[in-house]
Amino acid sequence: MSKPSILVVGTGYVGLTCAACFANQGFKVTGLDIDEAKVDLLSSGTSPIFEPGLDELLTAGLESGLLEFTTSSEAASTADVVFLCLPTPPLPTGTPDISILRSAIVQYRESLKSGAAVVTKSTVPLGTSKDVAAWLDRDDVHLVSNPEFLREGSAIHDFLNPDRVVVGSLNHDAALVVQSLYDGLPGERILCDPLSAELIKYAANAFLATKLSFVNELARICDEVGGDVDAVTHGIGTDHRIADSFLTPGPGWGGSCFPKDVAGLAALARSSRLRVPVIESAVESNRDHFDHVITQIRKHVGKPLQGANVAMWGIAFKAGTDDTRSSPALDIAERLAAEQCQVRAADPVAKVDGNLFTQMDMYDACDAADLLVIATEWNEFRDADLAQVAARLGQPTILDLRGIISSEAAAEHGLTVHALGRPH
Numbered sequence: 001m002s003k004p005s006i007l008v009v010g011t012g013y014v015g016l017t018c019a020a021c022f023a024n025q026g027f028k029v030t031g032l033d034i035d036e037a038k039v040d041l042l043s044s045g046t047s048p049i050f051e052p053g054l055d056e057l058l059t060a061g062l063e064s065g066l067l068e069f070t071t072s073s074e075a076a077s078t079a080d081v082v083f084l085c086l087p088t089p090p091l092p093t094g095t096p097d098i099s100i101l102r103s104a105i106v107q108y109r110e111s112l113k114s115g116a117a118v119v120t121k122s123t124v125p126l127g128t129s130k131d132v133a134a135w136l137d138r139d140d141v142h143l144v145s146n147p148e149f150l151r152e153g154s155a156i157h158d159f160l161n162p163d164r165v166v167v168g169s170l171n172h173d174a175a176l177v178v179q180s181l182y183d184g185l186p187g188e189r190i191l192c193d194p195l196s197a198e199l200i201k202y203a204a205n206a207f208l209a210t211k212l213s214f215v216n217e218l219a220r221i222c223d224e225v226g227g228d229v230d231a232v233t234h235g236i237g238t239d240h241r242i243a244d245s246f247l248t249p250g251p252g253w254g255g256s257c258f259p260k261d262v263a264g265l266a267a268l269a270r271s272s273r274l275r276v277p278v279i280e281s282a283v284e285s286n287r288d289h290f291d292h293v294i295t296q297i298r299k300h301v302g303k304p305l306q307g308a309n310v311a312m313w314g315i316a317f318k319a320g321t322d323d324t325r326s327s328p329a330l331d332i333a334e335r336l337a338a339e340q341c342q343v344r345a346a347d348p349v350a351k352v353d354g355n356l357f358t359q360m361d362m363y364d365a366c367d368a369a370d371l372l373v374i375a376t377e378w379n380e381f382r383d384a385d386l387a388q389v390a391a392r393l394g395q396p397t398i399l400d401l402r403g404i405i406s407s408e409a410a411a412e413h414g415l416t417v418h419a420l421g422r423p424h
């Protein structure tokens, strides 16, 4: 039997990874996007986003003829499986906006081949599969929910090495077709109903965000009353019920998924008049944590923020990506700018337009700065030339929000490193 052909609608961080990885697995894949410039770039073998390993897969896919890109909805007419990888940004209420999904379905539904499986990979509010069925209004196509768990910065690895593949559908045959696309990959298979599949995605992100809020609270406790958060997290992480990942304090969680997904789950509960204090508090705690970070910056700058000069290393919301959506670094920069503190920022790949800060080389950003704040855990910062940092800074002080600089190594150059929850 020939392999199912795949159409991926939306070639952003998720869709492009999905398209390149399925082509790498030997499937014929077409990536469909409304953004003509993006499709031109992709067709020429250039990735519009930074993601380790993506360029290689893109080139290999195009050269093998298994991967192509288009703006034409005609591509829907030949695909056996259609993945919807479209944005679902939050509305002001926190509820995810599914209007892009709706307009795309309405745009492409006529072209769909009879018997095709339409698969939602976007993160969507619970029950969206019913909306999708209504918008499609086609008895001869089958709906599947297949949420995506990849992490930007290791998206290719995560897609090709999933912990689990979740497939939710009321149509068993369609579920098996979608599940079969992952046959060459490891991980558990979880077959369930579409609503449970949608909830698994929200539950995973809400749990992880809650874990981060918790560990950031531990860091704040250590900053206030003493103790070493690294010893504490090691002490609890050895308990297999807790597990040792996601136990590192940071500047507060952000990115394109956690804030929107936690807000989306909380908004869903509110609309059902359901109290979900744990989920709500994870958000509140994260907000408090940003306040704590600003307090720490104020303390280590050692003078009024107005007119002070802060160097910030890291703009992306995490290392390994150019994605700055809801980046903690931007939140911090915004708060500093609001107090007329001058921020000079550096990032190996991420760029931001606007006048929140001046962007420059990582060492130039340190020139005469009152404080260096490390907001993103890039290796370029981890392996920084500390002698040069010491020579450039106005005050020899680093606030390492990611805990990546050795205070002993820094001390050799006369630098003092403060990290969240660590004694100094």
Ligand SMILES: NC(=O)c1ccc[n+]([C@@H]2O[C@H](COP(=O)([O-])OP(=O)(O)OC[C@H]3O[C@@H](n4cnc5c(N)ncnc54)[C@H](O)[C@@H]3O)[C@@H](O)[C@H]2O)c1
Binding pocket: 009, 010, 011, 012, 013, 014, 015, 032, 033, 034, 035, 038, 085, 086, 087, 088, 100, 103, 104, 107, 121, 122, 123, 124, 148, 149, 150, 151, 152, 256, 257
């Ligand atoms: N980014 C992540 O790490 C991640 C991880 C898991 C799940 N998700 C979810 O996946 C979904 C997509 O996220 P993303 O980060 O890839 O978004 P993105 O903004 O990077 O990409 C979306 C793409 O869809 C295209 N698009 C918009 N309307 C279209 C239309 N009508 N037809 C064709 N293409 C259209 C855009 O041009 C863009 O290229 C979201 O629901 C998100 O929550 C994201």
